Amino acid sequence: MNISRKLLISAFSVVIMGCSSGKYHIVKTGDTLYSIAVKNKVSVTEIMALNNLNTPHINAGTRLLLKGEAESSEIKARYHIVKPGETLYRLSVWYNTPVKYLRQYNNLSDNTIYVGQKIYLDSDILEDDIQTFKVVSRDFDISPTLKSFKWPLKSKEITSDFGVRVHPITGKETTHEGVDLRAKMNTPVYAPYSGIVTYAGWMSGYGKVVVIDHGNGYQSRYAHLNRWMVKDRQEISKGEIIGKTGNTGLSTGPHLHYEIRKNDKPIDPTITM
CATH class of the missing domain: 3.10.350.10 (LysM domain)
Known part of the structure; x- marks a missing residue:
């Protein structure tokens, strides 16, 4: 095949790809429906409806239709x-x-x-x-107490949700009684609500942990810390720094494990977001 013909085919391929880019997306490793939707200014539900998906899980190499004949407002899961x-x-x-x-x-x-x-x-x-x-x-x-809760980190990026999961270290299916929040080492942790520190010390798989009693049966826990910034029986105000994130205890890397409990029963912390 001569050079001019190769160039012609290459140019034609670029045109085809350019025309298709607005309608299709080839899923790459690390892509999520959410990231694809944001990048292409469409909704997750629109992509799912157009591609007959019944779950947001996608595999690399999948060809996703991003636009159809119907208006976006007409497409809704x-x-x-x-x-x-x-x-x-x-x-x-x-x-x-x-x-x-x-x-x-x-x-x-x-x-x-x-x-x-x-x-x-x-x-x-x-x-x-x-x-x-x-x-x-x-x-x-939700209760007035929970309505007043703030988030313990400035970032709200969750890496492991509340509920049943496969433990990243033991490999066993367990109940995750809080959420894991992405954070670098020594990121400040803030008290989401006022209360009294009932424990600041080492607690088995939690590593260095701070436990705060907020009254009305509510308690919060902050695990895998690198440093404590409070002590037992100390009164805490909302927004006060109580510790720095770390990698202590049963942990795979620096992050914050955050729990809320009502009468010692775990509550999904995302209810306060």
Whole structure:
């Protein structure tokens, strides 16, 4: 094949790729539906509907249709079937819908969901799909204490959700009673609410941990710290630095494990986001 013909084919390929880039995307390693949607200014639900996906999980090499003949506003996923390892928080990110609304649409008393469950994604649900929707078509109420909670880090990037997961070290399926937050070593940790430190010390797999009693049965925990900045029985104000993130205890790298408990029962911390 002569050089001029090679150049012609190369140029033609570039044109084809240019024409296709607006309609299709070839999934690369590290891509997520959320990142693809943001980059191409479309919604996750639109991509899922256009490609007949029933889960946001995608594999490298998959060819995704990004635009169709219908208008974006006409393309909307109605519900999601829960798969192993998925959490309500993760669904809220995938579908760009706040956790509190997913709970409202599905009449959930907390963030617990189970494999195989049908999670409705909006309030436009047929009466024969869910007759009790009118009962829950109101703002979901959480306690005044939780409403006042702030986030313990300036970043809100979650690396491991609340709920059942495969432990990254033991490889066993366990219940994750908090959330793991991405953080570099010695990132300041702030008290989300005022209270009294009930424990600042070493606690088995938690490593260096701070436990705060906020009253009304609420308690919070901050694990795998590198440094404590408080001591037992110390009164803490909301926003005060209580420690620095680290990699102590049963941990695979610097991060913060954050828990909220009500009468010693774990609560998904994302309810306060």
